[in-house]
Amino acid sequence: MERAEWLSQVRRGILEYSILLLTTKRSMYGYELITALNRYDVLSTTEGTLYPLLKRLEKEGLVVPTWKETTPGVPPRKYYDLTEKGLTTLDMMNHEWGCLVSAITQIKNGMEGSSNE
Amino acid sequence: MSEMEKYLQSVSAGLNKLPENERNEILAEIRNHIHEAINRQEPINVVIDRLGHPLRLAQSYANIYNIESGNKDFNIWRDMTFFFSAGLASYVVVPTLFLMAVVLPLTSIFMVGYTLLDLFIDLPGDNLNVEMWYGLTLTGFPAIIVTLVFGVIFFIFGILCWKLLKKYLAFISLRYKKFRIDD
Numbered sequence: 526m527e528r529a530e531w532l533s534q535v536r537r538g539i540l541e542y543s544i545l546l547l548t549t550k551r552s553m554y555g556y557e558l559i560t561a562l563n564r565y566d567v568l569s570t571t572e573g574t575l576y577p578l579l580k581r582l583e584k585e586g587l588v589v590p591t592w593k594e595t596t597p598g599v600p601p602r603k604y605y606d607l608t609e610k611g612l613t614t615l616d617m618m619n620h621e622w623g624c625l626v627s628a629i630t631q632i633k634n635g636m637e638g639s640s641n642e
Numbered sequence: 643m644s645e646m647e648k649y650l651q652s653v654s655a656g657l658n659k660l661p662e663n664e665r666n667e668i669l670a671e672i673r674n675h676i677h678e679a680i681n682r683q684e685p686i687n688v689v690i691d692r693l694g695h696p697l698r699l700a701q702s703y704a705n706i707y708n709i710e711s712g713n714k715d716f717n718i719w720r721d722m723t724f725f726f727s728a729g730l731a732s733y734v735v736v737p738t739l740f741l742m743a744v745v746l747p748l749t750s751i752f753m754v755g756y757t758l759l760d761l762f763i764d765l766p767g768d769n770l771n772v773e774m775w776y777g778l779t780l781t782g783f784p785a786i787i788v789t790l791v792f793g794v795i796f797f798i799f800g801i802l803c804w805k806l807l808k809k810y811l812a813f814i815s816l817r818y819k820k821f822r823i824d825d
Contacts, residue, residue: 555671556678572675573694577702580668584706592670599681600674603667 532567540578542622543568545607545615548588552604555579579605587611646676649690656700660707668703728814739807746800754793757786 540562547553547561555576563569582588588605595602607615650669657665672693679689693699772780772788780788 554678555675571694572689572692573699573702576668576671576675576693577699577706580703581706599677600670602674602678603671 536568536570539568540570540574541582542615542618544575544578544582544605545587545611545618548605548607548611549615552591552606554602554604556602558605582611585610587614645686645690646673649676649693649696652696653700656697657703659704664707672699724817728817732810732814735810736807739803739810743800743804743807746796746803750793750797750800753789753796757789757793761786 543562544558547558553561555572558579559570559572559575562575579588583590583605586608588611589608591604591606592601593604650673653672654665654669657668660668675693676686676689680686772785
């Protein structure tokens with residue numbers, strides 16, 4: 526399987542997870558999120574993917590936007606914050622992510638049968 | 643018109659089905675993004691390239707709204723219309739097709755089988771008489787031919803009914819699945 530094809534399959538859910546994680550610490554706007562994600566090669570994504578995804582997270586009520594004026598003449602920024610619902614979802618994702626990593630680790634170590642899950 | 647305005651206008655055109663305030667909000671965010679990028683010395687063509695084809699970007703947004711277009715009253719009417727019409731149609735179509743699919747081939751087999759057997763051994767009952775229209779009655783060889791022809795026609799028709807039934811059921815199932823997922 527091609528690296529790009531496999532990554533795009535794996536990344537589908539991880540991108541949402543990453544965005545929720547990034548917005549926990551502080552309010553983030555789209556350009557910041559893209560820059561933060563692109564710091565990691567495996568997470569790097571395009572704007573054409575990120576912005577509609579943000580809209581979906583907003584519609585699902587996981588993040589809430591706030592418009593803020595910055596410098597005059599520059600269009601206002603749309604900052605995103607995690608909502609209560611977003612926090613609950615993130616907790617779930619953190620838990621499942623842990624399970625996922627431990628499952629893969631166990632398989633790699635050849636202990637398939639000994640899982641407690 | 644600047645490259646940015648051209649791009650935004652294309653996105654806007656792709657979002658024409660969205661409510662105006664939603665569309666303006668999306669455009670404002672993209673407008674800000676392009677400004678942020680340009681302020682950091684990124685070339686406009688690279689920025690626009692990364693946003694992707696304007697209609698594709700618009701489509702990605704539109705997909706979200708299609709999923710979200712959950713106007714409950716409308717869905718209730720749509721569901722009711724679907725179940726009522728599909729249910730009513732199925733009530734007639736399904737038993738009719740099934741009955742035809744079973745009865746026609748059986749009749750055909752009986753007709754043809756009896757006629758062919760009768761050629762070799764004298765089966766009980768009268769000699770073969772086929773009542774045609776306008777009071778015309780066929781006997782003997784023409785009667786056998788007519789019986790065989792109609793037997794084959796019945797058989798083919800029965801198979802067609804069976805296929806049609808399968809198609810109808812597949813069609814209804816697909817329709818059902820389709821709008822279940824849409825919700």
